[in-house]
Amino acid sequence: xxxxxxxxxxxxxxxxxxxxxxxxxxxxxxxxxxxxxxxxxxxxxxxxxxxxxxxxxxxxxxxxxxxxxxxxxxxxxxxxxxxxxxxxxxxxxxxxxxxxxxxxxxxxxxxxxxxxxxxxxxxxxxxxxxxxxxxxxxxxxxxxxxxxxxxxxxxxxxxxxxxxxxxxxxxxxxxxxxxxxxxxxxxxxxxxxxxxxxxxxxxxxxxxxxxxxxxxxxxxxxxxxxxxxxxxxxxxxxxxxxxxxxxxxxxxxxxxxxxxxxxxxxxxxxxxxxxxxxxxxxxxxxxxxxxxxxxxxxxxxxxxxxxxxxxxxxxxxxxxxxxxxxxxxxxxxxxxxxxxxxxxxxxxxxxxxxxxxxxxxxxxxxxxxxxxxxxxxxxxxxxxxxxxxxxxxxxxxxxxxxxxxxxxxxxxxxxxxxxxxxxxxxxxxxxxxxxxxxxxxxxxxxxxxxxxxxxxxxxxxxxxxxxxxxxxxxxxxxxxxxxxxxxxxxxxxxxxxxxxxxxxxxxxxxxxxxxxxxxxxxxxxxxxxxxxxxxxxxxxxxxxxxxxxxxxxxxxxxxxxxxxxxxxxxxxxxxxxxxxxxxxxxxxxxxxxxxxxxxxxxxxxxxxxxxxxxxxxxxxxxxxxxxxxxxxxxxxxxxxxxxxxxxxxxxxxxxxxxxxxxxxxxxxxxxxxxxxxxxxxxxxxx
Numbered sequence: 001x002x003x004x005x006x007x008x009x010x011x012x013x014x015x016x017x018x019x020x021x022x023x024x025x026x027x028x029x030x031x032x033x034x035x036x037x038x039x040x041x042x043x044x045x046x047x048x049x050x051x052x053x054x055x056x057x058x059x060x061x062x063x064x065x066x067x068x069x070x071x072x073x074x075x076x077x078x079x080x081x082x083x084x085x086x087x088x089x090x091x092x093x094x095x096x097x098x099x100x101x102x103x104x105x106x107x108x109x110x111x112x113x114x115x116x117x118x119x120x121x122x123x124x125x126x127x128x129x130x131x132x133x134x135x136x137x138x139x140x141x142x143x144x145x146x147x148x149x150x151x152x153x154x155x156x157x158x159x160x161x162x163x164x165x166x167x168x169x170x171x172x173x174x175x176x177x178x179x180x181x182x183x184x185x186x187x188x189x190x191x192x193x194x195x196x197x198x199x200x201x202x203x204x205x206x207x208x209x210x211x212x213x214x215x216x217x218x219x220x221x222x223x224x225x226x227x228x229x230x231x232x233x234x235x236x237x238x239x240x241x242x243x244x245x246x247x248x249x250x251x252x253x254x255x256x257x258x259x260x261x262x263x264x265x266x267x268x269x270x271x272x273x274x275x276x277x278x279x280x281x282x283x284x285x286x287x288x289x290x291x292x293x294x295x296x297x298x299x300x301x302x303x304x305x306x307x308x309x310x311x312x313x314x315x316x317x318x319x320x321x322x323x324x325x326x327x328x329x330x331x332x333x334x335x336x337x338x339x340x341x342x343x344x345x346x347x348x349x350x351x352x353x354x355x356x357x358x359x360x361x362x363x364x365x366x367x368x369x370x371x372x373x374x375x376x377x378x379x380x381x382x383x384x385x386x387x388x389x390x391x392x393x394x395x396x397x398x399x400x401x402x403x404x405x406x407x408x409x410x411x412x413x414x415x416x417x418x419x420x421x422x423x424x425x426x427x428x429x430x431x432x433x434x435x436x437x438x439x440x441x442x443x444x445x446x447x448x449x450x451x452x453x454x455x456x457x458x459x460x461x462x463x464x465x466x467x468x469x470x471x472x473x474x475x476x477x478x479x480x481x482x483x484x485x486x487x488x489x490x491x492x493x494x495x496x497x498x499x500x501x502x503x504x505x506x507x508x509x510x511x512x513x514x515x516x517x518x519x520x521x522x523x524x525x526x527x528x529x530x531x532x533x534x535x536x537x538x539x540x541x542x543x544x545x546x547x548x549x550x551x552x553x554x555x556x557x558x559x560x561x562x563x564x565x566x567x568x569x570x571x572x573x574x575x576x577x578x579x580x581x582x583x584x585x586x587x588x589x590x591x592x593x594x595x596x597x598x599x600x601x602x603x604x605x606x607x608x609x610x611x612x613x614x615x616x617x618x619x620x621x622x623x624x625x626x627x628x629x630x631x632x633x634x635x636x637x638x639x640x641x642x643x644x645x646x647x648x649x650x651x652x653x654x655x656x657x658x659x660x661x662x663x664x665x666x667x668x669x670x671x672x673x674x675x676x677x678x679x680x681x682x683x684x685x686x
Contacts, residue, residue, distance in 0.1 A: 242271030348553025351463030380454030399634030548577020
């Protein structure tokens with residue numbers, strides 16, 4: 001058969017010889033492979049371990065695909081569940097959180113109320129200001145930035161650099177605050193990365209230190225808003241602050257406002273204005289006078305209080321040293337506050353009017369009652385004397401006050417008794433704050449009379465062994481000047497209402513302490529102090545009748561708790577009085593803390609009183625006296641003008657509690673022999 005024929009048969013589907021031989025060849029090959037697997041011994045090899053089968057299964061692409069699909073389904077189910085939780089169950093919660101992240105609330109500070117004096121002159125007000133800040137974390141060259149900002153903010157470059165470099169992780173730090181609004185454009189023109197300007201408010205005191213101790217000052221409080229930090233600013237902070245407003249807006253992640261987004265605003269309500277009882281002109285004169293007195297007498301400090309006795313209105317409260325509320329950071333810490341209300345001291349002889357008032361009001365004495373004053377007395381084992389050595393004096397009650405005799409005052413006080421004296425002192429307002437409501441006001445110290453020792457019962461009569469403030473003592477003399485009726489001191493005359501009108505503050509009703517006749521008699525006695533026979537002729541105001549009293553008290557020295565320290569004694573010198581005595585319009589208290597050049601009140605405080613009283617009477621337009629001053633006998637009949645018998649001699653010099661020899665300048669002191677009744681120089685008990 002030809003090749004072509006075989007080919008044709010194959011095409012026709014008939015098997016050929018080679019086709020028939022192929023199965024045989026395959027079977028032979030399979031048999032040979034099986035024999036090879038059995039090995040030489042004809043044994044079948046062991047089966048592969050199960051792990052090998054699994055590895056072959058995992059290597060299968062179909063197997064991997066099934067596992068991947070299962071895992072994907074699980075993940076998708078988890079995502080679907082989480083989305084269901086977020087959008088189905090917690091959708092509102094997360095929507096609120098997202099909105100909160102976008103929304104920003106900005107506090108809109110209320111304009112702080114203005115403070116004026118009694119005539120409307122501005123004492124404190126709010127003005128627009130700017131604050132420069134930095135983001136230290138993005139400032140590459142702090143020294144260069146500080147050098148450029150220094151002339152604009154008025155601070156040394158190294159100070160600014162220290163603020164920036166103190167903590168480079170900070171995102172915000174103030175460089176300067178309370179700057180003029182014009183600084184904003186200058187800083188922005190520099191285009192400094194990490195430096196910006198904020199709008200803010202600043203408190204301004206146009207008269208600088210005038211009235212600073214009364215007005216107080218402010219600081220930046222919560223949310224960088226101004227809050228009171230002293231004086232009237234603190235006492236009436238809630239009234240002055242008003243109510244802050246808010247602005248709510250949506251911002252992008254960079255903190256920029258989204259223009260088309262929702263925003264809302266609640267406008268702030270301005271604070272109320274305050275009108276004080278102060279008179280700026282009188283306040284300025286008082287501050288000048290007390291500063292001069294402190295300097296001339298080398299005193300540590302001093303204070304002046306000026307009041308209207310009929311209303312309790314305070315026309316001035318001046319301290320030295322003082323401070324500028326525009327720059328509190330540069331102030332001496334001792335100057336901050338108000339000494340008139342916070343500095344408690346042993347008053348000395350200015351307090352002698354109280355036992356005199358108690359005795360007069362009880363009918364135990366009159367102005368002309370004879371009082372025999374021995375050279376010295378002892379109470380509780382302690383000696384009590386006057387500031388100058390003398391023999392036995394034959395004085396009247398008016399003479400005891402005019403010559404400021406400690407011994408005579410004790411003798412009169414003992415007629416009243418300790419309980420009666422304490423009751424009268426408390427009726428005059430001692431031992432408690434005055435009711436002014438001034439921050440940090442002291443009520444002084446006055447122990448119950450049941451706890452007084454025999455020596456303290458004597459020393460309290462002339463102002464030692466208890467303490468007062470200048471305002472308390474000014475109120476005592478204002479009570480006498482007001483016919484025996486005590487008025488509560490006032491500093492705030494009116495508060496602004498919502499409509500802009502000023503509403504007067506309510507006046508507390510007066511409280512009668514002594515009868516009008518007692519007050520009149522005591523006033524006549526106080527006029528004798530200002531004569532040449534008294535201790536304070538330096539307080540006289542030409543053309544006016546003046547009544548008042550000097551005081552020079554020992555102070556307890558803190559280092560030893562005694563009156564006589566290693567460096568000698570420390571004093572408080574004072575003069576308190578009023579004018580015109582026939583129709584009182586003004587009460588003035590002058591107090592000097594530890595004057596060293598001279599310590600008698602008649603020589604230190606009285607001249608300052610005279611200067612300020614003269615100015616105040618002229619400023620208020622008070623006419624001169626309409627009647628002559630009374631002349632009360634200071635000595636008993638048949639004695640010399642100084643109370644001594646004709647054969648009696650005395651040591652030279654004069655002081656509080658001493659009779660001034662003819663031609664000598666009288667002075668005032670509760671010191672000398674009778675100042676410290678306790679042995680060894682320790683302070684009085686109680």
